[in-house]
Amino acid sequence: MASSIPSGAPGSREKKYDRQLRLWGANGQNKLETAHIALFNASATGCEILKNLILPCIGQFTVIDDKLVEEADLGVNFFLDEDSLGKPRAERAAALLGELNPDVMGNYIIDNFSNLLSTKPELFEPLTTPFTHFVLVSPFPTPLLLLLPPEIPTFLVYSLGFTTSLRVSAPIHTIVETHPDSLTDLRLLNPWSELSSMATERTTNLEIQQKVDGDGGMSDHEHGHVPYLILLLKYLEDWKQSHGGNYPATYKEKGEFKVLIQDNMRTNVPGGSEENYEEAIAAVLKNVREAEVSSETKEVLNDTKCANLTLETDNFWIIARAVKDFLENPEQGNGLLPLSGGIPDMKAESNGYVDLQNVYKYKARYDASLVEKNVRTILSSLNRDPSSIPLDEIELFCRHSNFLRRILYRPLPAEFSTLPDEHHKKAVCAALSSWDADTSLIHDYIALRAYQSFVTETDGRAPGDTDETLEVDTAEMTRLAELYLKEVGWSTGLGERGKNMIREVVRTGGGELHNIASLAGGIVAQEVIKIITQQYVPVNNTIVFDGISSRTGTYEL
């Protein structure tokens, strides 16, 4: 192609990240590009996690590690090469990882967590730290874990042979773009006046067979193209007339309602049935229901953050409050959330479909404009610039208003203190006594807890790292696991599977397998991205992966 021809190419950055922009959009990408990830421990797993964050373009990363590259690293870590032997791991990993993406800035610190805590405490202070997220690949002694600042989202990772786990902890995490399968909210039982009148208008001659042009009847073509939403609205109205003003509510009534629709279908047409009627019947069970506020959205709207707004409150909570006001105001939502506005595809003529689409769209826009008004009022009352939250952001929030999420991550000390809290005890005991306890991955977790205690008392030495101590280490690991179980109030002790898991963890001698490190790198980075972009629902709070059975389990511990 001649170079003189101007090309319409969008920036090469957009093109490079095109495939992921389709998952999290410019919103998510911007957040990703301002993140600065600190990785403690440039192990194979640590490097694989960073790889999966550097490729989609986080802003910066810093590798923190005080070891030198050994032969042992080369066979398992793709991001350390022959030339790296004997050099600082932090430096080499940062250099090789950095090559993956020139858009990302890489840094390293040749030091360890414990030293830095005393020599550079500012790195761990929320107000002074350059880091936005911490990724820690064990081992770290427990007292250090308890010193981590709760304000900074932290990902604590274990990767030992075939066993891996991730623990996420973060300050209150809110999500607007949860990406549910569908945002559609049809309001069939709560139609507003424009929708009702459209349904009436479009169905006046529905039952009259057209004989000749212009006789006021409906032709077969027209009849077969009345959008199914209109049909549902019309027959729901009919049903109400004959059922004392009530809509079909029970499963049985909905079945009868389907028959009612079926009976009104024209069958003397080509094919013997009408697609739009079939669509209407198929939609009954799923869509004929009261518009309800989801329990997740209720959690958000009832959070104290919604009630106690201050000058510093996040936009999320301000808009949430505006939506709550909308919901509770009889002049506005009157018990309903702002409408999302989308409708599914259906058999219809183009104009019939577009008109219907517009009725939903205008209502959604109107609802959002009321929420916007509430937002502006709230901002003024907080002495903030009323226009400081753009309409786009409010509309996005309104579209997702029934799918909001707020996650309260449990802080690490609640789990790792010598005396874990009641929630933790209950969660572990529940998993140990559940019907699938025999195969539950909670045993993997318990073995990793024993490992955590072991490295704490040995100052970082992994159990099973030498032949000589193998027996002793296994015994000590078993003792630590039993001790932990006692702490959580599980009196039955370590079962057969628990003992197997202890042996499995000791067998690895603290070593990683490349393939598992790579897999763990994918699982961990995925959760990091969800937290950074504030999109999709991240795990709360622990995910365990077992490479032998290719299984994962999640627990809130």
Place this chain on the structure above:
Amino acid sequence: MVGAGGIGCELLKNLVLTGFGEIHIVDLDTIDLSNLNRQFLFGMQHIKKSKAMVAKETAGKFNPHVKLEAHHANIKDLNFNVKWFKTFDVVFNALDNLDARRHVNRMCLAADVPLIESGTTGFNGQVQVIKQRTTECYECTHKPVPKSFPVCTIRSTPSQPIHCIVWAKSYLFVEIFGTSEESSPDMDTSEDDENASEIANLKREAEELKNIREKMASPDFAATIFNKVFCADITRLRSMEDMWKSRKPPKALDHATIVKDAEGVGACVVKTDQKVWGLEENYVVFADSLRRLATRMVELKARATNGEAPPILTFDKDDEDALDFVAASANLRSLVFGIDVKSKFDIKQMAGNIIPAIATTNAITAGLCVLQAFKVLREDYKSARMVFLSRSADRAFSAEKLSPPNPGCEICGVARTSIEADITRATLGDLVEKVLRGALGYGEEVCVLVGQALLFDADFDDNLETPLCDLGFGEETFVTVKDEGEEEEEGTRINLVIAVTNTIFTEDEAAMTIPEPFQVPRKLKASEVVEVNGLANGVKRGHDEVMGGMNGHVSKRRKVDIVVGSGEGAAMKKEKVFKGKGPTEEDVILLDDDGCITID
């Protein structure tokens, strides 16, 4: 490893560091900028180079003990025949399209080589283990086919943006820059009574476009095209009063008015690909991209030598000029029909069937592929799993036991064998007598087909003396054999597919190899089907057995060898992968039957 894209890069890294002995990489593609957000074996300096070659080069550095071979080629090429597939212990599919997946599935069934099939879409992914007669094959279950729209919807009654996009991409673009003979999978042009006249209309309008095409070099080319497709054609459509009785009629666009209104809109609007353009902006992009494409076409024509087929352009989502043209044309048509217009970013996804892709999902999927490969190499299909990844917060993925083959599957519900034959010397008689009746025990009543063509049955023996090459056999030919014997007590045989690979033998050798005799399974009565494979039928989500014993010997040395690799950089070695090479004097690590790594 078929495919060196997103999953392929991860997979190759894992295989190399896990210490597999010999890995062949097949990929037809070259590297594109949009690959770099996940295909980490490639960098900016590799753009437009072969994926297979670059992947080999980059990954090879990490373990010089692995033999890597790259094929920058289409897996459907004839040299990748059944015999070639048979040389592998396991095949990994890391492909992005249905057609190639199906092909490899069939080749692996024919070669009786286990296949690990994988794919991802955004956060979702899937890993499936396929082994002939043991598990479901790729085609045992129905796969959704890409959606196709009736021609009338595209031609006259669009109601959704996608209809206008298909029109712009598969009709307008093709008529102006491509060859209209090519049929598009997006459009269903099968004729019936109802749409015959519309198809005739479409053909007539296409003919008119072809005439305008001749004026590509003229300065008012854009105006001419615009006037035809957004004004004249629409006006004609509008005049068919019957059509618009119950529909809102389309509104033709007036070129002169739009040109005037669009004054001052710069062509740089095209850069704002996530913004929804208005009428004037769409017009500007339409005219500008059409000019760019026409210039290219004129240059191509000037360069073309006599006798060559006239140059054409084909739509490619990554060709910005083509994408701009399709986006703007689709939107202008949407405006004509009162349909929502879309941003160029969205249109690209719809027109290009773009599948979102990220590094994390690929890493997880590739890791799972290798874990399944360990089980496959131990022939432990009972603990191999079919794994589904989703973005659900409850679990990263779920694993299911493998399903047994679908007895009704047309692809794997047949017996298979393969032979080599010199097709210029071997006759159909050799095949029937020596292979079917001799080695496999077929009787008189047997029927032999290639595709739909009948070559032989009990009443048709004309071809027995004919060499295979004269019966349409090529480098590799799949022959279907049907047992038409009387219902015997053991039942008739299921269909047999023989892969015949053309091979040159010396004159003194037989012209055809004879397969190891085996019993072609008999058809089962429906009631027997369940027990066929030893894998419980219909049990989908069984208990995973408790993790196998964890009694591997533990030693410092072992840990160093497995986890870390020896000084020479050799990582874990696997006996089965190193087939024929024999273990070396060094410690050889085996994956033993309980899923643990132990050491000899």
